[in-house]
Amino acid sequence: MGRRNRERRAAKKKQRRRPAAEREHSRSDTGPSRAQILEGLVIALSTAADLPGPGRAAELLEQYRGYERELDIAADLVVHEAIRAAWERGWSPTDLHEIARRRVDAPVVRYLDAAIVLESQRYSAPTLHPRWSAELAEISAAAGSSATAPQMWNWAASHSTGEHAVITIVLQLLHLLGRIPKIQPVLPLPGEHRQAPGGAEGVDEKMLARVRALLAKAEATEYPDEAEALSAKAQALMVRHSWREAVADHDRGRAAVAAARRIWIGNPYVAAKVALVQAVAQANRCRTVWIKDLGCVVTVGSETDLDLVELLATSLLVQASRAMLVAGRHHGVRGQTRTKSFRLSFLVAYAARIGERLSAASSSATAELQRDDRLLPVLAARNRAADETFTRLFPATVASPLVAYDPAGTGAGRAAADTAMLDVRDSIAG
Numbered sequence: 001m002g003r004r005n006r007e008r009r010a011a012k013k014k015q016r017r018r019p020a021a022e023r024e025h026s027r028s029d030t031g032p033s034r035a036q037i038l039e040g041l042v043i044a045l046s047t048a049a050d051l052p053g054p055g056r057a058a059e060l061l062e063q064y065r066g067y068e069r070e071l072d073i074a075a076d077l078v079v080h081e082a083i084r085a086a087w088e089r090g091w092s093p094t095d096l097h098e099i100a101r102r103r104v105d106a107p108v109v110r111y112l113d114a115a116i117v118l119e120s121q122r123y124s125a126p127t128l129h130p131r132w133s134a135e136l137a138e139i140s141a142a143a144g145s146s147a148t149a150p151q152m153w154n155w156a157a158s159h160s161t162g163e164h165a166v167i168t169i170v171l172q173l174l175h176l177l178g179r180i181p182k183i184q185p186v187l188p189l190p191g192e193h194r195q196a197p198g199g200a201e202g203v204d205e206k207m208l209a210r211v212r213a214l215l216a217k218a219e220a221t222e223y224p225d226e227a228e229a230l231s232a233k234a235q236a237l238m239v240r241h242s243w244r245e246a247v248a249d250h251d252r253g254r255a256a257v258a259a260a261r262r263i264w265i266g267n268p269y270v271a272a273k274v275a276l277v278q279a280v281a282q283a284n285r286c287r288t289v290w291i292k293d294l295g296c297v298v299t300v301g302s303e304t305d306l307d308l309v310e311l312l313a314t315s316l317l318v319q320a321s322r323a324m325l326v327a328g329r330h331h332g333v334r335g336q337t338r339t340k341s342f343r344l345s346f347l348v349a350y351a352a353r354i355g356e357r358l359s360a361a362s363s364s365a366t367a368e369l370q371r372d373d374r375l376l377p378v379l380a381a382r383n384r385a386a387d388e389t390f391t392r393l394f395p396a397t398v399a400s401p402l403v404a405y406d407p408a409g410t411g412a413g414r415a416a417a418d419t420a421m422l423d424v425r426d427s428i429a430g
Contacts, residue, residue: 037067041074045170049178052171057164072150075170079151080119082177090185093120093135095296098264099180100173102295107159108172110146113139114155115173117147120190129193131261183291184393186260186298207241208307215315227319231312235358238308239284245304246378256381258389259303262296263310270295272347273317279355280313285383287390289397300390302382320350 032040041064048056064071086096093116100109117140125133140147148154156166187193211234218230249256265273274290277297281288286301286309299309324346 034070037064037070038074038077041067041071042078045074045078045174049171049174052168052175054164054168056171057167060167061163068153071167072152075152075167076115076118076150079115079170079173079177082174083115083119086177086180087189089180090183091180092132092187092262093139094264095183095262096177096180097139098296099294100176104172104176107161107165108169108176110143110159111151111155111166111169112173113143114147114151117143118149118151121149123191126195127191127193129187132187132190132193181293183294184260184298186262204241204245207237208311211238211308211311215311219315219318224323231315231319234315235308235312238304238311242284242302242304242308243375243379246302246382247372247374250374250378250381256302256378256385258300258382258385259306260298260300260389260393261306261310262291262298263313264296266295269344269347272344272351273320275348276316276320276351276354277309277313279351280316280358281309283355283358284309284312285379285386287386289390289394298393300393301386305382316354320347323350 044060044063048060060071083096091099096116097109097113100112117136120128120136128136146155146158148158152166152170153163155161156163161169214230214234214237218227218234221227221230246256263277265277274297277299278288278290281297281299281301284301284305286299286305288300289298290296291298299306301309324343327346
């Protein structure tokens with residue numbers, strides 16, 4: 001090929017390249033800016049979340065093909081904004097995780113967990129309430145390495161999820177977050193916690209660890225007598241610690257303060273399980289209200305008493321469920337396990353009897369300590385604080401009695417509860 005032919009071909013090649021370059025230049029001059037693209041994507045994601053589905057994901061990908069990076073960033077922006085809005089409506093990390101478990105599929109829950117971890121990185125640790133930090137730590141452990149920003153494509157890669165599927169997950173999450181109701185906040189917003197000078201030192205973590213270990217053994221053992229003894233010892237440890245803490249706070253001039261927290265109840269037989277939580281709470285100087293539509297119980301009392309209620313109620317729920325299954329097999333008809341009415345009646349009766357025995361044990365133990373003139377006024381102050389906080393949070397509540405209909409289930413439930421050795425007088429007096 002001659003020199004002139006080579007020059008002509010080079011000139012033609014240059015000419016062919018020019019329109020593409022000119023088009024790119026024109027786009028950068030007159031097309032939307034990156035900020036405008038992100039704004040459009042945020043609006044598109046929010047709109048698509050009203051009716052999430054694979055079809056909406058395909059539409060978004062087709063409309064914004066070539067802007068995958070911007071789509072990734074926009075997904076973070078809109079999800080984090082929705083999470084922050086949930087905080088402002090009274091929800092905490094555990095609350096969001098629990099409501100998601102009940103209303104969406106597991107992949108959406110996992111995506112939410114990672115998003116909560118990423119959203120929380122904007123707050124410094126001292127501005128998070130200790131319980132908020134504890135909830136966040138649990139969710140962070142579950143999310144693992146998938147909590148990487150920007151989240152969507154990284155999460156999809158680490159979970160072997162396609163682009164249509166992960167966008168659908170994001171839309172389903174936004175759909176959920178956009179429809180959760182406003183609830184009563186029980187913790188300060190992230191970024192707004194301030195430790196008051198001379199405030200309480202917090203719950204004794206070593207004591208809680210000992211109680212958790214005892215209750216874990218109670219749940220694991222196959223021997224009812226051993227489980228009963230372990231549960232009773234755990235109750236004794238926490239009650240004794242609670243009273244000593246109350247007196248110590250009084251001696252330091254600290255006023256009685258009540259807090260609130262939510263305990264989430266899983267299916268089935270939610271109402272009966274709620275009754276068990278309420279029985280434990282009442283016996284330990286805490287107030288309760290059941291948020292039926294959400295499936296949780298709010299308990300109000302001192303932080304230490306709330307810890308006791310949460311730990312003991314959780315353990316007793318495990319033990320009650322196990323005892324119910326065993327009793328169902330023993331009371332079966334023609335080789336069949338008992339009906340739903342038997343199991344419900346069992347749990348209702350179990351809760352009622354546990355409440356009776358816990359209340360009797362608490363009253364007896366209080367009588368043992370009347371020799372300390374400081375104790376009863378201090379406990380009265382804690383009761384007043386709990387009442388005032390409960391009334392402020394829930395000014396209008398309605399009693400909802402729970403009735404058991406199966407006589408066999410009722411009898412079996414009370415018998416199972418009667419085996420729980422919850423009298424803590426000896427442990428406290430010692």
